[in-house]
Amino acid sequence: MADYEKKINRMLDRWAFKKKKVKRRQTTQDEIKNRQQSSVEYNGNGTFITEAEKKTPVSKRCEVLVVGGGPAGLSAAISSARAGAQTLIVERYGCFGGVITTVGMETLAWYRYEGTVDSEGVGVEMERLAEKMGGTIKWPYNDSQCLDADYFKIVADQLIKDNKVTPLLHTLVVEVIKDGPFVRGVIVENKSGRQAILADRVVDCTGDADVAYLSGAKFRQTAKKEMMGVTTVFSCSGIDKEKFIRYTKENPRTYEDWGESWNQQTSLKEKKLNSPYLQEEFARARKEGLIPQSATNICGSWSALSDAGEATNLNLIHLSPFDATDVDDLTRAEMEGRRQTLYALKALQHFVPGFEKAKLRNFGMTLGVRDTRKIIGQYDLKEADVMGQYRCHDSVGIFPEFIDGYSILILPTTGRYFQVPYGCLIPKGNVENLVVAGRCVAGDRVSHAAMRNMMACTVTGQGAGVAAAVSIKQNKSFRDIDIAGLHEELRKQKVRID
């Protein structure tokens, strides 16, 4: 039969509603939806199980894949898209924002006292957009804004949408796809099953350096007993705001008071600055037997107070030693943090004027983690760099001399700042197509106390996102990109690099 006859017959069949069953190839989406139930048979010896080989559908492809949607990941995805790369961001929870939205840490810029020379770029832009959208409350002791944790979920959605980044929530990265030293994508798991995502470049913004770790990149982790503590952040409603503010004015605290509970190195000026700190109230509660004597870890900061009578972002429960890359530790810390919150609440109700009728409003969605893996980088940032106004040829931005952690608190009231080198984003050794950003960038303990801060994470995020787009444009590896090209795009995006 000639081709034209076949065509006519098909047409006549269609008109006569005689549809032929066409056997179409299953699409990836069908394969994902109709995935088989478990194929893992018990064949173990009690030590491990061997899983059968399986075909994993490729569900998405992109130029730049950003893993993790915290301050670093959001910045990386927005900046990569702005630099012209087709960008996908994958996040394990149901919202973007990382520690801001999932833990409830709203204090993005509390360090910004008079005299601070601050970073410029997408981090400050996020803060301004949140303020413009009505999602902030002034921080008590300077002009910076606290981000409303829930509101920031909407701000982040807006940023993702406006910058044409493809979002994928509820998706955990569990494996890395490698071809020799080249990272070609990741394996994810979510409600739709196990899928592969292929990408030309990957930016690891998981906080824990999960992708770098799975890729075999070298990393360091502080010994568990010396790690920064984890925290259960909570919020209260039913606060008499005026009464509480009056109490804090009559009983002012400075950063020197932090030293009561831990040894704190400062640059002295911090001792005069007001701090939203509560400690002696919990000591009284212990002394009077209201809460256990052992609860010496309960103390810390309050921050935003709303006109609706809420005190959010109560950062009072410090737990250690816990290793947040160990799920048993995570489980114990989550439960212990909730238990201890009841002690904190009791002490607040009895000894803090304005909190008499306080009610537990909510916990953060998850435990707050400060300190896990950090990659070994092409350049490892050092204590002397962050405390010594480091200057470098490959800066991706500046960050003020703000150090908070490992018993050091230095606030950037002097105008001093350091440059953040691109080298601390690049894993050293045999892993290509991958950079990291956020709290897992390369550096020692004291540099971590600077680089873990959210605004610093937005600096490395933006640097990584732009570098990913530029490396595709220049057709060069992350290691070999032309720094002048990187700087050109960063400047275009209004980043201050020197």
Ligand SMILES: Cc1cc2nc3c(=O)[nH]c(=O)nc-3n(C[C@H](O)[C@H](O)[C@H](O)COP(=O)(O)OP(=O)(O)OC[C@H]3O[C@@H](n4cnc5c(N)ncnc54)[C@H](O)[C@@H]3O)c2cc1C
């Ligand atoms: C209790 C507490 C108080 C803090 N206080 C302050 C403060 O006052 N000011 C300040 O500047 N900084 C503060 N920090 C530090 C700061 O919040 C963090 O260091 C910062 O948020 C790190 O940003 P990030 O983007 O690197 O990681 P995160 O904010 O942790 O974001 C990482 C994201 O990646 C996702 N993710 C992780 N693994 C995977 C995976 N395998 N697959 C998919 N997604 C994944 C996570 O769900 C998360 O959303 C505090 C931290 C804590 C815990």
